[in-house]
Amino acid sequence: MRPLTAPRRPAAAPRDPAPSKLGYRYQRLMLTSGFRGSVRIGVPILLIAIIAGSWFSKPANREVLNTQILQAKQGFQERPQFMVQSIAISGADESLQLQAAALLPDAFPVSSFELDLEAMRKTIEALDAVKSASVRVGQDGALAVKITPRVPVALWRDGGVLHLIDAGGVQAGAVAVRAERLDLPLIAGDGAKHKITEALALYAGAGPLRTRVRGLVRMGERRWDIILDRDQRILLPSDGAVAALDRVIALNDAQEMLERDVAVVDLRNASRPTLRMNEEAAAALRRVNEAGAYN
Amino acid sequence: MGDLYDSQRAMRQMRKAAMQRGVVAILDVGTSKIACLVLRFDGPERLRSVDGVGSMAGQSQFRVIGAATTRSRGVRFGEVDAMQETERAIRTAVQAAQKMANVRVDHVIACLSGARPRSYGLDGALDVAGGMVTEQDISQVMANCDVPDYGANREVLHAQPVNFSLDHRSGLADPRGQIGHRLTTDMHMLTVDATAIQNIFYCIKRCDLELAGLASSAYASGMSTLVEDEQELGAACIDLGGGSTGISVFMKKHMIYTDAVRMGGDHVTSDISMGLQIPAATAERIKTFYGGVVATGMDDREMIEIGGDTGDWEHDRRTVSRAELIGIMRPRVEEILEEVRARLDAAGFEHLPSQQIVLTGGGSQIPGLDGLASKILGQQVRLGRPLRVQGLPQAAIGPAFSSAVGLTLFAANPQDEWWDFEIPADRYPARSLKRAVKWFKDNW
Numbered sequence: 001m002r003p004l005t006a007p008r009r010p011a012a013a014p015r016d017p018a019p020s021k022l023g024y025r026y027q028r029l030m031l032t033s034g035f036r037g038s039v040r041i042g043v044p045i046l047l048i049a050i051i052a053g054s055w056f057s058k059p060a061n062r063e064v065l066n067t068q069i070l071q072a073k074q075g076f077q078e079r080p081q082f083m084v085q086s087i088a089i090s091g092a093d094e095s096l097q098l099q100a101a102a103l104l105p106d107a108f109p110v111s112s113f114e115l116d117l118e119a120m121r122k123t124i125e126a127l128d129a130v131k132s133a134s135v136r137v138g139q140d141g142a143l144a145v146k147i148t149p150r151v152p153v154a155l156w157r158d159g160g161v162l163h164l165i166d167a168g169g170v171q172a173g174a175v176a177v178r179a180e181r182l183d184l185p186l187i188a189g190d191g192a193k194h195k196i197t198e199a200l201a202l203y204a205g206a207g208p209l210r211t212r213v214r215g216l217v218r219m220g221e222r223r224w225d226i227i228l229d230r231d232q233r234i235l236l237p238s239d240g241a242v243a244a245l246d247r248v249i250a251l252n253d254a255q256e257m258l259e260r261d262v263a264v265v266d267l268r269n270a271s272r273p274t275l276r277m278n279e280e281a282a283a284a285l286r287r288v289n290e291a292g293a294y295n
Numbered sequence: 296m297g298d299l300y301d302s303q304r305a306m307r308q309m310r311k312a313a314m315q316r317g318v319v320a321i322l323d324v325g326t327s328k329i330a331c332l333v334l335r336f337d338g339p340e341r342l343r344s345v346d347g348v349g350s351m352a353g354q355s356q357f358r359v360i361g362a363a364t365t366r367s368r369g370v371r372f373g374e375v376d377a378m379q380e381t382e383r384a385i386r387t388a389v390q391a392a393q394k395m396a397n398v399r400v401d402h403v404i405a406c407l408s409g410a411r412p413r414s415y416g417l418d419g420a421l422d423v424a425g426g427m428v429t430e431q432d433i434s435q436v437m438a439n440c441d442v443p444d445y446g447a448n449r450e451v452l453h454a455q456p457v458n459f460s461l462d463h464r465s466g467l468a469d470p471r472g473q474i475g476h477r478l479t480t481d482m483h484m485l486t487v488d489a490t491a492i493q494n495i496f497y498c499i500k501r502c503d504l505e506l507a508g509l510a511s512s513a514y515a516s517g518m519s520t521l522v523e524d525e526q527e528l529g530a531a532c533i534d535l536g537g538g539s540t541g542i543s544v545f546m547k548k549h550m551i552y553t554d555a556v557r558m559g560g561d562h563v564t565s566d567i568s569m570g571l572q573i574p575a576a577t578a579e580r581i582k583t584f585y586g587g588v589v590a591t592g593m594d595d596r597e598m599i600e601i602g603g604d605t606g607d608w609e610h611d612r613r614t615v616s617r618a619e620l621i622g623i624m625r626p627r628v629e630e631i632l633e634e635v636r637a638r639l640d641a642a643g644f645e646h647l648p649s650q651q652i653v654l655t656g657g658g659s660q661i662p663g664l665d666g667l668a669s670k671i672l673g674q675q676v677r678l679g680r681p682l683r684v685q686g687l688p689q690a691a692i693g694p695a696f697s698s699a700v701g702l703t704l705f706a707a708n709p710q711d712e713w714w715d716f717e718i719p720a721d722r723y724p725a726r727s728l729k730r731a732v733k734w735f736k737d738n739w
Contacts, residue, residue, distance in 0.1 A: 016365050024386050024389075028503065
């Protein structure tokens with residue numbers, strides 16, 4: 001009997017179509033490693049750049065982004081732990097405190113991100129009376145300002161103005177009248193404030209004359225004169241001034257020289273100390289000598 | 296003759312460039328199939344400093360990373376017949392192999408089976424001037440070979456120095472540095488039709504590929520199927536292809552003779568197709584499934600449905616016994632083998648010390664072929680399969696791929712050809728700097 005089903009057909013030859021020339025070239029291009037790499041990295045980057053560029057090209061979008069950035073920044077900076085509530089100034093007397101506080105911001109609370117501590121420190125240090133200052137945001141949201149004031153050691157007369165001078169020769173303020181700071185020596189003359197230590201040494205060495213000293217004058221930026229009351233003047237040499245002053249004090253102790261009517265004690269030449277008397281004294285002396293000569 | 300080999304030298308440069316890049320494709324343009332293998336040269340022995348043959352017979356330096364075959368179109372008798380079709384087939388194979396290898400290939404080493412190869416044995420002699428043989432002497436002795444008039448439209452495909460002899464000593468492989476007076480050489484030159492080469496060159500060019508080498512497929516098959524002692528002692532490799540049957544005779548590890556019979560498996564298929572009145576595709580299928588050359592009593596009873604698509608029941612239900620099929624196939628196979636026998640006789644194959652014959656190629660898979668061949672070609676016949684190379688897929692290790700595999704060996708260890716040697720000094724252009732340098736070298 002013959003089978004009713006159709007006989008098994010031989011399988012058709014496997015389809016093996018030739019690639020088109022374009023497809024072949026495309027495949028070869030994609031197998032080129034450099035090209036493939038550039039496509040894999042370059043195309044996504046280009047896409048991102050296009051999208052971002054088209055979004056940014058609209059001003060409204062840019063504004064929204066800027067606002068959002070600003071808000072986020074503000075939200076972070078104005079957290080309570082970053083807020084400065086008060087000022088604590090230490091190390092200065094009251095007048096200086098008031099002066100410094102006037103230079104610091106007064107609108108509190110303020111975020112510590114908005115404070116320029118370095119600039120604040122510089123403005124405070126720019127004050128005459130302040131030697132150095134440190135500004136930091138301390139505990140409990142207080143702006144801690146620590147001031148080291150200058151210590152005035154002398155008064156310096158510059159024309160009609162009386163300046164306070166510290167040991168480095170730097171101005172530490174001004175006073176209206178001499179009577180405000182009677183405890184400080186008064187110095188004057190060109191270059192006097194650069195030789196404060198010498199002046200202080202002389203002032204310290206004045207000893208019994210201290211009450212009579214009215215001031216020290218720098219002469220010719222070289223040497224000192226000590227002015228006493230009754231317009232007496234001690235001319236000191238440029239070298240060994242303190243020793244010369246000691247010598248004057250010794251003379252004064254022995255012969256009460258300065259109690260007499262002497263205008264100037266000149267010790268500039270150590271080997272030849274000279275006295276200049278007032279006119280009446282000189283005349284009197286001449287009279288006495290003449291009388292002595294006639295006798 | 297100096298400029299005759301310029302294209303071969305250019306191809307050698309291209310091959311070097313391909314080795315540098317590390318990727319080269321092998322293209323076997325056959326009549327029934329086109330095979331493409333992609334090789335990667337990056338093995339441990341790529342930059343080997345030691346002399347001699349490396350491990351795995353020097354094959355560990357490359358690896359097959361892509362393989363593809365496609366049905367051949369537009370090729371007849373191993374020659375390009377329809378250019379566009381062939382180009383398309385090459386494109387198919389190369390694309391599939393590239394896809395498997397996942398690498399772009401730019402250089403191709405191709406082989407062709409037809410193109411009417413013709414072998415010539417040349418010899419040349421030279422009186423060695425300096426007493427010691429130099430490279431210049433070797434190129435000079437090869438230039439001294441009498442080149443026969445091989446015809447106008449022919450191209451030299453291979454020209455390999457087979458033997459050197461110095462005075463009374465023969466069989467020298469490398470006479471450089473040896474002392475003697477008279478240097479002679481024997482050379483094997485193979486010429487093919489120039490048009491066939493131009494056609495295949497053009498096809499490959501149109502696929503955006505560069506031809507980095509060209510070899511005869513018979514030579515490549517012999518390289519891959521003959522084992523070492525066969526190559527040494529003398530053997531013939533018969534590559535039964537689709538459209539042509541290649542013959543290559545090896546001796547002392549050199550090819551000494553090549554020829555091709557313009558008959559092959561396709562002729563068997565067309566015989567079956569004509570004899571049984573069936574389409575060629577069915578005939579091919581029946582041949583590969585049921586074919587043979589020796590009929591037995593069992594074969595009379597084994598009926599094969601040959602079918603048909605006419606709608607006529609009687610016609611579509613035809614059957615044929617296997618004995619009939621064998622009866623159609625055997626005369627054609629005998630004819631091919633007898634033609635091969637005639638070519639071998641003409642070449643003087645019987646004078647070789649060993650007359651081993653190795654059958655390979657797709658046609659060698661016919662059952663019982665070795666028995667038939669031993670009746671016609673002699674007692675020492677065996678079926679050969681190509682050498683195993685690294686990375687070759689299972690589908691491509693059959694005898695049909697022996698020339699493709701042979702080409703991989705050709706790519707990895709190419710034999711010295713005439714154009715691989717130095718150009719003789721007197722063939723340099725008159726104003727060449729090289730010539731001046733050579734003059735200085737010779738005189739100081």
